[in-house]
Amino acid sequence: MIQNQKKSLEKKNSGFSLVEVMLSTSVFALLVTVLVGAYLYGQESTVLSGNRMRALLLAEEGLEAVKNIKDEDWDNLSDGTYGLQISGDQWELSESSDNTDIFTREIIISSAGSDRKNITANITWQQNLQRNGLISLNTMLSYWEEVVTTITNMGDWSNAIESAALDSDGGQNGLKVSVEGDYAYLIRQGGDSDLEVINISTHTNPLNIGSFSVPGTPYNIDVEGNYAYVATSDNGEEFVVIDVSNPNSLQKASALNLPGNQNARGVFIEGTTAYLVRDSSSQEEFYIIDISNPTNPSIIGSIDLNSGGNEVIVIGNYAYCGTDGDELEVIDISNKTSPQSIAKLDLSTGADGLAITGENNTIYIGRSNGRIESIDISEPTSPNKLGSIDYGAAIRDLDLASGTNIIFAASDENSAELQIIDMNTPSSPIMTGIFNASRDFNGVDYVEEKDIVVVAGENNSKELIIVQPQS
Numbered sequence: 001m002i003q004n005q006k007k008s009l010e011k012k013n014s015g016f017s018l019v020e021v022m023l024s025t026s027v028f029a030l031l032v033t034v035l036v037g038a039y040l041y042g043q044e045s046t047v048l049s050g051n052r053m054r055a056l057l058l059a060e061e062g063l064e065a066v067k068n069i070k071d072e073d074w075d076n077l078s079d080g081t082y083g084l085q086i087s088g089d090q091w092e093l094s095e096s097s098d099n100t101d102i103f104t105r106e107i108i109i110s111s112a113g114s115d116r117k118n119i120t121a122n123i124t125w126q127q128n129l130q131r132n133g134l135i136s137l138n139t140m141l142s143y144w145e146e147v148v149t150t151i152t153n154m155g156d157w158s159n160a161i162e163s164a165a166l167d168s169d170g171g172q173n174g175l176k177v178s179v180e181g182d183y184a185y186l187i188r189q190g191g192d193s194d195l196e197v198i199n200i201s202t203h204t205n206p207l208n209i210g211s212f213s214v215p216g217t218p219y220n221i222d223v224e225g226n227y228a229y230v231a232t233s234d235n236g237e238e239f240v241v242i243d244v245s246n247p248n249s250l251q252k253a254s255a256l257n258l259p260g261n262q263n264a265r266g267v268f269i270e271g272t273t274a275y276l277v278r279d280s281s282s283q284e285e286f287y288i289i290d291i292s293n294p295t296n297p298s299i300i301g302s303i304d305l306n307s308g309g310n311e312v313i314v315i316g317n318y319a320y321c322g323t324d325g326d327e328l329e330v331i332d333i334s335n336k337t338s339p340q341s342i343a344k345l346d347l348s349t350g351a352d353g354l355a356i357t358g359e360n361n362t363i364y365i366g367r368s369n370g371r372i373e374s375i376d377i378s379e380p381t382s383p384n385k386l387g388s389i390d391y392g393a394a395i396r397d398l399d400l401a402s403g404t405n406i407i408f409a410a411s412d413e414n415s416a417e418l419q420i421i422d423m424n425t426p427s428s429p430i431m432t433g434i435f436n437a438s439r440d441f442n443g444v445d446y447v448e449e450k451d452i453v454v455v456a457g458e459n460n461s462k463e464l465i466i467v468q469p470q471s
Contacts, residue, residue, distance in 0.1 A: 174456030277309025366395025
């Protein structure tokens, strides 16, 4: 009996030991799971924290890069979505985004009123399989230099006088002129030197220092930085890029052949993009061209205008084209690969829109009948005529003294080839000054830093004339 009880107790003791082992094992496994989970979670938190810090640094770098781009040239900051790249030790805007390791960076530029831009830097990355990471920083930039220039430097243009003139060889008419820094770039109607470089650092004594023969007839020019962009009549090279980094020795950088054989008429440069319009054709008349690498331009997008295009300007996400048909056609360029025509404005009398300028919410169209029309574009889908002024003969070119509402017009009017118009009240323009030359004017560029106007004209002994306000 006693022996049986001992055996029973031994069995019970044996059972408790097994349970204890199982419990201990479970507790140990649970503890290991908790510890491993805590370790892995800590590892993930460290990685996520590190990624967020890297993303923050990339966003801050993006904003600083845009500030540097703005300091180089305010006109580089056109509205849109970009990436960033370094070229020649300088930051520049690239296509829609840029990538660093696992991070994608987008720079979004949008207008915030007159001479102000909102800049947003968005950084995205894959945090884990379930979610993405996002860091977004924002700043606002202003073009305070523009305000200082336009307020302090503009003289009294009610009595404009000739400061100097230049006689180019060959007797070809001056067509258009673009000023960059101390140099005026004059295109002429044919000849062996139909692009000429004139040093105007001393504007009372302009000097011809270089020339270049452009394929076909050059109809328009825009110079930005080290390159001149020319719209031509050449059927194989309607868009020509010329390296002007050495003004004494111009070199052809590249050319682009557009579909069809129609003449290119107008060109406008905004940042790393060129906008070009041309004569009416069975092909498109409006082209968007990537010039981020000026030695290798490429077509990004195009669209068929209602009629031939003569000139184009870009304000924000819209291109405004002076045309032969409706006189004004508005193109939405927010998606450069797929531009969309969103509005047309048919002005009275049917006279062509030959020239166009403007800023902010107002543009101005110069027409073949001598009218200069002011147009409200605060709603780009519904442009609205505000007022006009008529001096009787074709307006060949317009330039706006930015921030002043003063317009300079090159025209065929025999008694007022250069017209100075006050547009402070766009519905009631006022002619404030004229300059009477011996022959018609075709091109005009106002130079804010010097408070002078450089004009291209048809006088064979004065293809380029510099005009200034009388002191």
